[in-house]
Amino acid sequence: MNELVNQQPNASRDQIFNQVVGEHTKSTLTYGHGICRIDVFGTQSFRNMSLKILEEERSRRQVAENEAKNMQEEMNGVKSNSCKIFEIRLSTKNEANAIETFDSWFLMIFEIFTIIRVVYNFQQFFIRW
Structure with missing residues (x-):
């Protein structure tokens, strides 16, 4: 030199x-x-940045899986309630009171809209994920 x-x-x-x-x-x-x-x-190595990104992706995936599990449980609950309501409606189908028939129909329609809302939220969740 x-x-x-x-x-x-x-x-x-x-x-x-x-x-x-x-x-x-x-x-x-x-x-x-x-x-x-x-x-x-720079101060961070490529490996450190990769590990940080990987950990963030894992945590996001865990949150998404938890949300999907909660939505599935909610959908199963709505399905169970709808089946119970349908059974009650079948057992009370011969009642002469028009108000009770209207109430049971209204309740059934409400449950159907609830199922549609849950399915829509479930689909939106997976589109977003």
């Missing part, structure tokens, strides 16, 4: 050092008070 300094008096020591050692790469460090690895490549 001293020979190159004598041959190239106008070049700085850093330029000569780069000619001897090579440019900065991820596997080399500088000497003295020059730039260091963090100045060239």
